[in-house]
Amino acid sequence: xxxxxxxxxxxxxxxxxxxxxxxxxxxxxxxxxxxxxxxxxxxxxxxxxxxxxxxxxxxxxxxxxxxxxxxxxxxxxxxxxxxxxxxxxxxxxxxxxxxxxxxxxxxxxxxxxxxxxxxxxxxxxxxxxxxxxxxxxxxxxxxxxxxxxxxxxxxxxxxxxxxxxxxxxxxxxxxxxxxxxxxxxxxxxxxxxxxxxxxxxxxxxxxxxxxxxxxxxxxxxxxxxxxxxxxxxxxxxxxxxxxxxxxxxxxxxxxxxxxxxxxxxxxxxxxxxxxxxxxxxxxxxxxxxxxxxxxxxxxxxxxxxxxxxxxxxxxxxxxxxxxxxxxxxxxxxxxxxxxxxxxxxxxxxxxxxxxxxxxxxxxxxxxxxxxxxxxxxxxxxxxxxxxxxxxxxxxxxxxxxxxxxxxxxxxxxxxxxxxxxxxxxxxxxxxxxxxxxxxxxxxxxxxxxxxxxxxxxxxxxxxxxxxxxxxxxxxxxxxxxxxxxxxxxxxxx
Amino acid sequence: xxxxxxxxxxxxxxxxxxxxxxxxxxxxxxxxxxxxxxxxxxxxxxxxxxxxxxxxxxxxxxxxxxxxxxxxxxxxxxxxxxxxxxxxxxxxxxxxxxxxxxxxxxxxxxxxxxxxxxxxxxxxxxxxxxxxxxxxxxxxxxxxxxxxxxxxxxxxxxxxxxxxxxxxxxxxxxxxxxxxxxxxxxxxxxxxxxxxxxxxxxxxxxxxxxxxxxxxxxxxxxxxxxxxxxxxxxxxxxxxxxxxxxxxxxxxxxxxxxxxxxxxxxxxxxxxxxxxxxxxxxxxxxxxxxxxxxxxxxxxxxxxxxxxxxxxxxxxxxxxxxxxxxxxxxxxxxxxxxxxxxxxxxxxxxxxxxxxxxxxxxxxxxxxxxxxxxxxxxxxxxxxxxxxxxxxxxxxxxxxxxxxxxxxxxxxxxxxxxxxxxxxxxxxxxxxxxxxxxxxxxxxxxxxx
Numbered sequence: 001x002x003x004x005x006x007x008x009x010x011x012x013x014x015x016x017x018x019x020x021x022x023x024x025x026x027x028x029x030x031x032x033x034x035x036x037x038x039x040x041x042x043x044x045x046x047x048x049x050x051x052x053x054x055x056x057x058x059x060x061x062x063x064x065x066x067x068x069x070x071x072x073x074x075x076x077x078x079x080x081x082x083x084x085x086x087x088x089x090x091x092x093x094x095x096x097x098x099x100x101x102x103x104x105x106x107x108x109x110x111x112x113x114x115x116x117x118x119x120x121x122x123x124x125x126x127x128x129x130x131x132x133x134x135x136x137x138x139x140x141x142x143x144x145x146x147x148x149x150x151x152x153x154x155x156x157x158x159x160x161x162x163x164x165x166x167x168x169x170x171x172x173x174x175x176x177x178x179x180x181x182x183x184x185x186x187x188x189x190x191x192x193x194x195x196x197x198x199x200x201x202x203x204x205x206x207x208x209x210x211x212x213x214x215x216x217x218x219x220x221x222x223x224x225x226x227x228x229x230x231x232x233x234x235x236x237x238x239x240x241x242x243x244x245x246x247x248x249x250x251x252x253x254x255x256x257x258x259x260x261x262x263x264x265x266x267x268x269x270x271x272x273x274x275x276x277x278x279x280x281x282x283x284x285x286x287x288x289x290x291x292x293x294x295x296x297x298x299x300x301x302x303x304x305x306x307x308x309x310x311x312x313x314x315x316x317x318x319x320x321x322x323x324x325x326x327x328x329x330x331x332x333x334x335x336x337x338x339x340x341x342x343x344x345x346x347x348x349x350x351x352x353x354x355x356x357x358x359x360x361x362x363x364x365x366x367x368x369x370x371x372x373x374x375x376x377x378x379x380x381x382x383x384x385x386x387x388x389x390x391x392x393x394x395x396x397x398x399x400x401x402x403x404x405x406x407x408x409x410x411x412x413x414x415x416x417x418x419x420x421x422x423x424x425x426x427x428x429x430x431x432x433x434x435x436x437x438x439x440x441x442x443x444x445x446x447x448x449x450x451x452x453x454x455x456x457x458x459x460x461x462x463x464x465x466x467x468x469x470x471x472x473x474x475x476x477x478x479x480x481x482x483x484x485x486x487x488x489x490x491x492x493x
Numbered sequence: 494x495x496x497x498x499x500x501x502x503x504x505x506x507x508x509x510x511x512x513x514x515x516x517x518x519x520x521x522x523x524x525x526x527x528x529x530x531x532x533x534x535x536x537x538x539x540x541x542x543x544x545x546x547x548x549x550x551x552x553x554x555x556x557x558x559x560x561x562x563x564x565x566x567x568x569x570x571x572x573x574x575x576x577x578x579x580x581x582x583x584x585x586x587x588x589x590x591x592x593x594x595x596x597x598x599x600x601x602x603x604x605x606x607x608x609x610x611x612x613x614x615x616x617x618x619x620x621x622x623x624x625x626x627x628x629x630x631x632x633x634x635x636x637x638x639x640x641x642x643x644x645x646x647x648x649x650x651x652x653x654x655x656x657x658x659x660x661x662x663x664x665x666x667x668x669x670x671x672x673x674x675x676x677x678x679x680x681x682x683x684x685x686x687x688x689x690x691x692x693x694x695x696x697x698x699x700x701x702x703x704x705x706x707x708x709x710x711x712x713x714x715x716x717x718x719x720x721x722x723x724x725x726x727x728x729x730x731x732x733x734x735x736x737x738x739x740x741x742x743x744x745x746x747x748x749x750x751x752x753x754x755x756x757x758x759x760x761x762x763x764x765x766x767x768x769x770x771x772x773x774x775x776x777x778x779x780x781x782x783x784x785x786x787x788x789x790x791x792x793x794x795x796x797x798x799x800x801x802x803x804x805x806x807x808x809x810x811x812x813x814x815x816x817x818x819x820x821x822x823x824x825x826x827x828x829x830x831x832x833x834x835x836x837x838x839x840x841x842x843x844x845x846x847x848x849x850x851x852x853x854x855x856x857x858x859x860x861x862x863x864x865x866x867x868x869x870x871x872x873x874x875x876x877x878x879x880x881x882x883x884x885x886x887x888x889x890x891x892x893x894x895x896x897x898x899x900x901x902x903x904x905x906x907x908x909x910x911x912x913x914x915x916x917x918x919x920x921x922x923x924x925x926x927x928x929x930x931x932x933x934x935x936x937x938x939x940x941x942x
Binding site for chain 2: 190194197198200201202203204205206207208209211212214215217218219221222276277278279280281283284285287288297300301303304306307308309310311312313314315317318319354357358361385386387388390391408411412414415416417418421422442445446449450455463464467470471474475478479482
């Protein structure tokens with residue numbers, strides 16, 4: 001019985017429960033709503049809730065646990081010789097699963113009967129051919145051991161899903177029955193339902209924690225796996241990034257330093273562009289601009305923040321890069337030969353800087369506006385000009401906040417992906433020349449995980465180690481920035 | 494009275510020091526003031542110039558993608574080639590592959606250019622047409638078998654080089670080392686343009702069509718990946734909105750001040766700042782490797798983007814819940830509503846416009862996001878099939894608009910760049926519409942208490 005059908009049955013039971021519960025409560029009150037403890041809806045909702053929620057929870061747990069149990073039981077059947085031949089237990093198991101799924105599919109399509117599928121003999125019939133006919137491609141012929149395991153797998157899964165259906169429906173019916181019996185005019189249905197809704201709200205709020213946990217778990221497990229295959233000291237202190245392309249591992253040099261250097265260099269260029277422009281724009285908008293000008297210029301600048309990064313990436317690759325080559329490349333306007341190709345630190349940094357202008361300017365704008373007017377008035381009263389007030393009174397007062405804003409912008413720049421994937425190049429090198437192509441942590445995460453390499457090889461796993469480094473760096477910057485901003489805010493409250 | 498009539502004695506003049514004339518120091522200070530102001534204005538101007546040049550680059554490079562060059566040809570659909578038995582049996586006709594149609598097209602080209610003097614050999618004439626021309630012809634014949642035996646006028650896609658020539662992207666110099674087209678072809682095209690058999694028309698196939706293989710940029714469209722994005726946004730909307738609103742209601746209205754609440758708050762503010770690529774890694778590890786959901790499927794993209802958008806929605810929802818004055822809650826509680834009733838019957842409806850605005854902005858952000866989609870496999874293949882139904886729309890591999898743009902930007906043929914820019918125009922139009930709706934919603938329903 002498919003899961004969808006099961007869910008549908010449970011929901012129908014819930015709907016039935018709603019009607020029954022409501023009716024029973026009304027009957028006990030003799031049809032007089034005023035004698036009920038809660039509104040009739042709550043009795044219905046209570047019955048529906050008790051019928052659906054435990055059953056669904058059970059289904060979810062079953063779906064998570066059953067594959068584990070079956071996998072463990074089946075993988076015990078496979079001999080060490082088969083595993084040694086195939087390379088790893090996972091590979092054999094995935095073959096087993098494919099065969100089992102393929103047989104199920106063949107039965108569902110009517111290519112063979114259920115009994116035929118259960119009694120297949122690999123020595124007499126061509127299992128691979130049969131499965132290929134229903135669209136399941138196998139890498140090699142099916143050995144009798146694999147087929148036995150697959151049959152066992154099918155058997156256990158089949159029994160499991162029958163039991164699953166029975167248990168889930170029983171839970172639903174039991175819940176319905178209990179809640180139906182409870183529905184009485186003095187039953188405090190509203191309180192129960194509201195407690196249920198509150199639990200739902202709490203669950204929704206905890207998804208944030210689950211997400212963080214998911215991020216950390218998914219990063220940590222694979223990173224530990226990576227460090228088992230590749231020395232941690234070589235990763236953190238290696239000066240060369242040179243993964244082998246064979247996909248089978250071996251001979252790769254996976255040092256993070258060149259990537260980190262590229263990341264920091266590009267972010268530095270981006271901040272050089274974004275910080276002065278953003279800060280001056282914020283000062284002008286908050287101290288000098290008329291209301292009219294401000295109401296036009298500020299949203300226009302913020303359009304820059306709403307443009308997706310893929311657009312900036314394309315802009316870097318196809319417009320800014322060639323333009324920079326025309327100026328700094330060989331035979332360019334300046335007559336210098338600094339730049340060989342369009343993708344370079346400068347290209348990515350410049351475009352990323354443009355993207356960050358509104359980020360810096362709106363954050364600084366808020367901070368400058370938070371400086372109390374009395375401080376400005378005091379400064380003007382002493383005869384200072386506006387610019388002197390800004391430089392000597394407002395900026396020092398707003399400095400911690402502005403530093404916080406710059407740190408947030410830096411964290412954004414370090415985590416930025418599309419601009420560097422398209423604009424910065426693919427070669428990892430430790431160079432000082434801003435017109436060289438370099439690469440970053442994020443760009444390499446993309447290239448290592450989108451390639452053809454096997455997910456168990458160090459070349460793919462390194463992406464998780466890079467990911468966790470990136471996560472820690474940006475998280476650290478954010479926490480530090482928030483700490484500074486928070487400390488600053490306390491001064492005027 | 495007397496004091497007023499006394500003419501004041503003029504202030505004693507100190508030599509050369511009038512208040513009206515600036516001394517050197519004042520001049521310096523005022524100049525510094527002017528400079529400072531100019532820097533500020535300059536910074537804004539530079540920022541706006543960047544915006545203008547970005548938009549200019551997009552419009553300039555992207556608009557050609559919306560027109561496409563077609564060649565109008567009279568093709569004789571010979572019965573002996575397409576339907577040897579002559580009984581118009583559809584299965585028989587389907588057996589003729591595109592190879593069977595190529596000679597017909599070649600013949601038609603020779604006829605069409607018969608009265609034009611050209612150096613192009615008859616064999617090379619087909620280079621002005623797209624490689625998909627035969628497939629198009631076959632599809633039309635299969636759809637309407639009665640055409641067989643007649644000479645029918647077809648409008649066939651020109652090759653991307655010809656298209657580029659009409660758009661000014663390809664010049665005769667470029668073709669010197671190009672084996673796909675010769676300068677002689679272009680002379681031929683010039684004549685055919687004058688005759689009216691080659692023309693550029695609006696390209697609906699770009700907006701509605703499917704992606705094409707690397708060698709046929711002229712046939713590539715963004716329609717299928719638009720559907721992919723649409724299904725992803727459905728997932729995001731139906732997961733992120735309820736979960737985000739529920740989480741915000743809990744945090745804003747019910748949460749007690751304790752460690753658990755603090756933990757949630759810290760998590761939400763940190764998640765808002767986590768780089769999007771990290772969410773891609775999460776999606777890959779959790780949804781594809783752990784939960785075994787199909788790779789490249791919009792549902793996986795939607796789930797990943799949901800997790801990424803949640804913090805945005807929670808933050809804006811909390812702000813709009815906070816904006817509802819406490820008197821509303823007090824009044825509801827005062828007439829006997831429970832806490833839950835006061836929130837769901839009174840606070841939430843009043844906060845709804847703000848929540849919707851925040852949701853639309855969160856959706857717009859999710860629509861333009863690319864990096865997580867790269868990791869869950871929405872690139873590297875050709876999104877050439879429309880999903881055939883709602884379930885397949887969620888579960889079958891597809892691309893998404895930003896991923897499709899990235900895919901085109903990565904391809905070697907510059908003809909794809911034009912597609913990428915064109916795709917950006919469409920993407921930005923969507924984003925603009927969503928943001929305008931959000932602004933209008935805010936204007937219309939914003940309430941000051």
